[in-house]
Amino acid sequence: MTTAAALAEGTARLCASSDTPRMDALTLLEATIRKPRAWITAFGEHPLSGEDAAAFQALCERRARGVPTAYLLGRAGFYGHEFVVDERVLVPRPESEHLVEETIAFLGDRAADVLDAGTGSGALACSIASATRATVYASDVSRQAIAVARVNARRFHLGERCIVALGDLAQPFAGVRFDVVVANLPYVPTKDVPVAPDPVSFEPRIAVDGGEDGLCVYRRLLDALPAILKPDALVLLEAAPPTIDALRELVCDRLPQASVAIGRDYAGLERYVKASLRAPTGALPGSIQAPSEK
Numbered sequence: 001m002t003t004a005a006a007l008a009e010g011t012a013r014l015c016a017s018s019d020t021p022r023m024d025a026l027t028l029l030e031a032t033i034r035k036p037r038a039w040i041t042a043f044g045e046h047p048l049s050g051e052d053a054a055a056f057q058a059l060c061e062r063r064a065r066g067v068p069t070a071y072l073l074g075r076a077g078f079y080g081h082e083f084v085v086d087e088r089v090l091v092p093r094p095e096s097e098h099l100v101e102e103t104i105a106f107l108g109d110r111a112a113d114v115l116d117a118g119t120g121s122g123a124l125a126c127s128i129a130s131a132t133r134a135t136v137y138a139s140d141v142s143r144q145a146i147a148v149a150r151v152n153a154r155r156f157h158l159g160e161r162c163i164v165a166l167g168d169l170a171q172p173f174a175g176v177r178f179d180v181v182v183a184n185l186p187y188v189p190t191k192d193v194p195v196a197p198d199p200v201s202f203e204p205r206i207a208v209d210g211g212e213d214g215l216c217v218y219r220r221l222l223d224a225l226p227a228i229l230k231p232d233a234l235v236l237l238e239a240a241p242p243t244i245d246a247l248r249e250l251v252c253d254r255l256p257q258a259s260v261a262i263g264r265d266y267a268g269l270e271r272y273v274k275a276s277l278r279a280p281t282g283a284l285p286g287s288i289q290a291p292s293e294k
Contacts, residue, residue: 001053003029004044010060017064017197024069025060031073032056066197079127083152088144090184090207091199092123095265098272099182099236100127102263106234107132112179115139115228117169117221120207122149122162124182129153129162134180137173138164142206169221170228177230184238185217186210187247214243215250222254235275244270251275 001009010025018024030037032055033048048056059072070076070091076083078092079100085091103114112134116125119138129136138153140146146166153162165172170181187210194200200208210216218237225235235255239247244262251273252260258275265271 001048002044003033003040003046003048006048006053006056007040007044010056013060013064017066024063027069028059028063028072029056032059064197066199067202068199071202076121076123078123081123081127081130081156083121083123083126084148084155085121086148087202088142088204089121089148090203092121095271096124096184096238097127098263098265099124099184099238100131102234102236102274103128103134103180103182104131106180107134109133111135113137113176113230114180114182115170115173115176115178117181117183118185118207118217119149119164120145120184122152122164124184125149125162125164126152126156126158128182129158130156135161135163137170137176137178138162139167139169139172140164141166141168142204145204145207169217170224177228178233179230180234180236181221181225181229182236183218183221185221187214187218187239187243189214189243192242210243213246214239215247218247219250222250225254229277232278234277236272237275238272241270244273248273 007025007029011022014021014024026037029040033052062072063069068091070085071087074086076085076091079097083092114128114134114136116136116138119125119140122138125136125138128134138149143166146164149164153164186208188208190209190212193209237247248260248262255275258277260275262270263272263274
């Protein structure tokens with residue numbers, strides 16, 4: 001089998017299960033034969049070894065069943081970096097990069113304390129710590145997720161500026177008050193959690209299922225926030241269009257003194273709630289302003 005034939009076969013196999021079958025097949029072939037995609041395109045007549053052909057076909061079969069490409073590769077790109085990921089953690093999404101960008105813009109060059117509640121792979125925590133002078137405190141209730149986050153923190157050589165701890169939300173960091181709190185907590189209502197072959201169904205349910213209305217874990221975080229925020233803190237909470245308005249209302253209720261807005265993702269969808277305890281200086285670009293009181 002040649003590389004061109006393998007790519008064509010893999011693309012055809014993935015057409016029914018992927019929105020980007022050729023891209024997925026190319027990514028898997030690239031990883032299998034350890035050649036860049038430009039080489040694969042240029043040398044389509046290059047023969048594959050039997051071992052490589054079998055390995056590629058096995059990856060395509062797993063992808064066709066819905067397994068996320070990131071799990072098959074053992075890595076995922078996020079904010080210009082590559083993170084170790086596997087079935088123990090949620091695959092980091094580009095939409096979450098907005099939380100990193102907002103945090104960097106807010107902190108500038110000053111030292112600060114940041115909480116990443118429900119860190120998962122540690123993608124948010126590591127990205128923020130790498131780009132700022134902040135100390136980032138990252139927590140998760142999953143012992144397996146904490147193991148992955150610690151691997152990523154070591155890979156970035158962040159030392160004591162990325163503290164990863166097992167525990168619920170801010171509980172592992174008693175006594176610390178934060179300049180920024182970021183969170184991508186479970187926000188899918190239980191009845192809407194996807195099933196196979198949707199790739200999300202392969203991710204840890206604890207990282208996806210947000211309870212009856214999708215906001216059970218966020219309620220607990222918001223109840224804790226007044227006691228752990230510094231006076232001019234920033235709060236950034238990721239969700240999705242079906243739950244974003246209800247999350248905004250919760251934020252307004254728990255933080256009545258805050259200026260609250262909804263931020264949009266790269267696709268223009270309402271993606272995260274931003275609550276600033278600083279005196280308001282204008283609306284968030286591309287956002288919907290929300291009243292700070294009901």
